[in-house]
Amino acid sequence: MLSTGLPQGAVPRLERPGPLRERVYEALLELITTRALQPGQHLVESELAGHLGVSRQPVREALQRLNTEGWVDLRPAQGAFVHEPTEEEADQLLTVRTLLEAEAARLAAAAADSDGVVRLEELCAQGEEAVAADDVDTAVALNARFHATVMELAGNTVLADLAAQVDRRVRWYYTPVARQRGQQPWIEHRALIAAIAEGDESRATRLMREHTEHTRRSHHDRPAS
Incomplete structure (x- = not known):
């Protein structure tokens, strides 16, 4: 070492x-x-x-x-x-992430086809397997891929570019709480997939907003390292 x-x-x-x-x-x-x-x-x-x-x-x-x-x-x-991020930095970044992701979920629900839904389901299944195996690094990477796929399905390149600017910092903040969150994010992902598959823009927006807020609160409530 x-x-x-x-x-x-x-x-x-x-x-x-x-x-x-x-x-x-x-x-x-x-x-x-x-x-x-x-x-x-x-x-x-x-x-x-x-x-x-x-x-x-x-x-x-x-x-x-x-x-x-x-x-x-x-x-x-x-x-x-x-760099050691402050609580204010994390809060600001994760708040912006909520706005971007919620809009992406709405657009994905309006535009996603069956192939897109299948891709989300496959990523979700892989994420569930990673959590079950206590493979935190893989679960974090798959979580990022899941959200990137929702953003891709939204079909808005400007929104995707903005999301890409915060993606790595989101991953940085999410990693310490991934084990604490366990399977819950993937349960929330399943509900989101269902809303997108049904084309329910309002429900997809609400679920994504709640989902990203859970991550933000988990980061603030995480045990001191």
Whole structure:
């Protein structure tokens, strides 16, 4: 175990071809959003470079970009640290998420076809299996895919672009409460699928709003780490 807190072998080395700077950025962002790198954790350039199999330069550039975007805090004479989100930041982000997702659910109910409903059902079944197996990482990823699919079925590219801007932060906030929420999100997903399949825009909107509010409240009520 290195001081960065990453298990040996957890991070694959990056292949050299392609835009290395971008791939290092994406790799570090994924480690942050999945909480493999915890809020407040010190990020040592040399150790991260060793994990990723790159030089320190692209790591330094990625950390600077992540600092600009609010994922990392660069502290003078101390180094880089994963940002620790405040309750206000989480509340604002998850409130905006509720607005976007509720509208997506309404549009999906108005536009979704049987193929779209089947895709949602398949993701829901996979998510239920992941929770039953206590595979939190997979459950979180499938939850994100489920919501992205609802957004896709809504058919509004502007709405989808806005949702994409908050998606990773939603995942960041959701990960700590995923085990606590257990199967309940997937029960709520099942009810939402039924509303979308029936073309009930009003019910789909209400269910999605309630569903996302549950996540927001769970984040605020989570046990102290």
